[in-house]
Amino acid sequence: MTTANRAKWLRFLVLILGGGTIYKLANVKDAFYVPLQEVMGLSHTQIGTLLSVNSIVATALFVLGGMLADRFGTRKLIPLGLIGAGLLGLYMATFPGFGGMLVVFALLAVCADCLYWPALLKAVRNLGSDDEQGRMFGFLEGGRGVVDTVVAFSALGVFVVAGSGALGLKSAILFYAIIDIVAGIAAWFLLNSAAEKRAEAEPVGLSGLIEAMRVPAIWLVSLNVFMVYTVYCGLTYFIPYLKEMYQLPVALVGAYGIINQYFLKVLGGPAGGYMADKSFRSASRYIKWAFLALPPVMVLILGLPTGAAYIYPAMAAMLSFAFIVFSMRGVFWAPMSEIGIPSRITGSAFGLGCLIGYAPGMFAYMVYGAILDRFPGQQGYTYVFALMSVLAVIGSLVAGRLNRIIGGPDAKAAVPA
Structure with missing residues (x-):
């Protein structure tokens, strides 16, 4: 494998890592629904409201996210989305009230669905040639599934080790947040490819x-x-x-x-x-x-x-x-x-x-x-x-x-x- 190919697949792995982690905070209920109720005092209706707000904001901002990806380039937006989501996770770990959680879930949609997702799709499209687009997107989906599974079970392990209570939930949320931040920093250093530079040259x-x-x-x-x-x-x-x-x-x-x-x-x-x-x-x-x-x-x-x-x-x-x-x-x-x-x-x-x-x-x-x-x-x-x-x-x-x-x-x- 040539140096160029190694660099290409390394960038692709970073994209998979981010794609498999950035939605974990907005979907924290998947593994921690009951702890959210018991520790943060959220009702079924309140959790449903958080998810609805996240979905509404995401849908409203998809088009804007696509425009931003063309205007500013994926190398800027992908790290910004990941690090932004991670910082929101740090705040979520303080267990803010329902009002604070509403703000967090709305801003998570901004980070994940406006800043990150259209930029991710553009980055994957630009990373592969025309005759390998199916494999690139297919491996993106499969890779996200692997990362999603590993990260989810790892967070569950952190939750159990930390006592399965308030400390456990805080630790699991911090785990998600740190993974996002690390992925964002890695993306900043590894996505500076020649193709990306050309894309940024014509915003x-x-x-x-x-x-x-x-x-x-x-x-x-x-x-x-x-x-x-x-x-x-x-x-x-x-x-x-x-x-x-x-x-x-x-x-x-x-x-x-x-x-x-x-x-x-x-x-x-x-x-x-x-x-x-x-x-x-x-x-x-x-x-x-x-x-x-x-x-x-x-x-x-x-x-x-x-x-x-x-x-x-x-x-x-x-x-x-x-x-x-x-x-x-x-x-x-x-x-x-x-x-x-x-x-x-x-x-x-x-x-x-x-x-x-x-x-x-x-x-x-x-x-x-x-x-x-x-x-x-x-x-x-x-x-x-x-x-x-x-x-x-x-x-x-x-x-x-x-x-x-x-x-x-x-x-x-x-x-x-």
Whole structure:
């Protein structure tokens, strides 16, 4: 491996480290929900409010984040986002009241979703060549899964060693904060590449966003992400389905959740990247056929008899469905390279894409949940899973149209001169 390649992959590892840690503070409830209630005195409603505020601010600032990535460069914004999140974690560890936590969660969205995430996507896109975008984004997703798992379990270990009380929670939050700060400092020193210097040499602002909005293919990429993410949100309801319809034991519910949330991310991202680059030679083409693979798997899921005797076949079928979805998540940003977005407006393109693509997080869970509340039992799950299949078919049409624009006679019209 050449020196240039070693430097490239070292920078990529720093990006993975930051991507796997910057959201831990905003999602501290994942491992420490009960301690947040017992130590900080937060109610269910207050914790829900914190998460809602974080999501609202994040959604509102995605586009601004993309513009900032184009205007100031990723080498400045990535360390700023990470170190800023770390400093907020230091303040969170003082156990401020609910009002202080509201400010923290709002500012965490600024650091993670405005300053960091669009800049991260731009940095990854610029780090790899056009023929390895699927692998780069796939390994980013898989690497984030590994880091996410290691950091989460390490924080849990710190919590236990420190006594599992107030000191334990404080220590775990400080652990998250220090990891963010260390990752930010490392990013500052290691992301100063020649490509980054060229990107900073031609900064753009609002003009970059306007230029990105005029590219039809960007809207298709964004809609493609939107469809994948809407189906992804439905994976949440496999867990209660297994518990209600197959009497899944509590211990297995936890095991399935860990595999579904972490292990499949680790495997699915790289697998999707490899398939997109090597087998399909296009991320958009891979996503099209992956979408079409989902309805038959769902037919198998709904066709299996219910009851404890069929737990393992049901789990295998659902994990297969989820694996395909995670493989799509790993590469759904790779088409940004396929449509030929100029480097100078990559941040604006990703910011616009994030605004549209991640929008299902604001309503999909409510829609799926309302269906299950309106139609309890097997009927409700059948409706939800059927809806996911219909969305997959629609997603295949979107991905197919995107692929035709990329590879067909309309390709030159995808990006304005």
